[in-house]
Amino acid sequence: MGHMGHGAPQGGQQQGPQALPGIEHVVAIGSGKGGVGKTTMSVNLAIALAKLGKRVGLVDADIYGPNVPTMMGQTRQPSIVGDNRIVPLESFGVKFMSVGLISPGDKPLVMRGPMLHQIIRQFLQQVEWGELDYLLIDLPPGTGDVVISLVQTVPLTGAVVVSTGSAVALQDARKALEMFHQVNVEVLGLVENMSQMRLPDGTVLDVFGAGGTVATARQYNLEFLGSVDLDPSIREGGDRGMPAALGGEDDARGAAYFQVARAVMDRVDEVSEEQGGVFEVL
Numbered sequence: 001m002g003h004m005g006h007g008a009p010q011g012g013q014q015q016g017p018q019a020l021p022g023i024e025h026v027v028a029i030g031s032g033k034g035g036v037g038k039t040t041m042s043v044n045l046a047i048a049l050a051k052l053g054k055r056v057g058l059v060d061a062d063i064y065g066p067n068v069p070t071m072m073g074q075t076r077q078p079s080i081v082g083d084n085r086i087v088p089l090e091s092f093g094v095k096f097m098s099v100g101l102i103s104p105g106d107k108p109l110v111m112r113g114p115m116l117h118q119i120i121r122q123f124l125q126q127v128e129w130g131e132l133d134y135l136l137i138d139l140p141p142g143t144g145d146v147v148i149s150l151v152q153t154v155p156l157t158g159a160v161v162v163s164t165g166s167a168v169a170l171q172d173a174r175k176a177l178e179m180f181h182q183v184n185v186e187v188l189g190l191v192e193n194m195s196q197m198r199l200p201d202g203t204v205l206d207v208f209g210a211g212g213t214v215a216t217a218r219q220y221n222l223e224f225l226g227s228v229d230l231d232p233s234i235r236e237g238g239d240r241g242m243p244a245a246l247g248g249e250d251d252a253r254g255a256a257y258f259q260v261a262r263a264v265m266d267r268v269d270e271v272s273e274e275q276g277g278v279f280e281v282l
Helices: 036-051 068-072 113-125 145-153 165-183 213-220 232-239 255-275
Strands: 024-030 057-060 087-090 094-100 132-139 158-165 188-193 224-227
Touching: 024 145, 024 165, 024 213, 024 255, 036 068, 036 132, 036 158, 036 232, 036 255, 057 068, 068 087, 068 094, 068 232, 094 158, 113 145, 113 158, 158 165, 158 213, 158 255, 165 188, 165 213, 188 213, 188 255, 213 224, 224 255
Parallel strands: 024 132, 024 158, 057 094, 057 132, 158 188, 188 224
Antiparallel strands: 087 094
């Protein structure tokens, strides 16, 4: 793969997206707006897939709020080996890479399109991912540059769109659906996050309008991949670097993530069959 941008492109190959050797499926996780818990979903989904026996990587491409390192409980800078290759960090059986590891602390990364494109390419092509079944990409909220860079760099198996049930979040989720449609990325399905909140006395609070996401999925003829309730212990686990999915499939807090993980695995299999051997495993 060599260094970025050095030398002439081999036979004009550089233009289109290049499959990453050893990586079977690349799945983007997006949302229309911020604050819907997309990163919490990405981290817990990655851990659930790993616990289900899959080899998983996670790219934190959210340049505005790279929270993956905190949730994964590791913030040290990754090491560089060999020909300028980055070794990803690993937590809970998941290899991960984040902008937050390169620019730690509270300094924001202020960058424009071309730099972003470069970083996305490096995170995909210069990181020693090894063999992976799934590489999940936690996107920044909204629609924009990062998604376009991603689609230009690597063939995506599909995307998962995270929303709450609120009308406003769903309005923005529909924009995300439209964006993936425009760049020809198949939407694997929608997940409703922070769905309902169960109080200690058993009362269920409908905070953001549970069920709205199911209706949107139906409207777009898309798969509904499941819902995760609003639970302070999920947030607390992320803040402590001990995500809820670590409790495993039988743990009340983490169970929902395993349902979503299984639904995503099923959809990835379906979509790969439809795409029929386009991604031969290198």
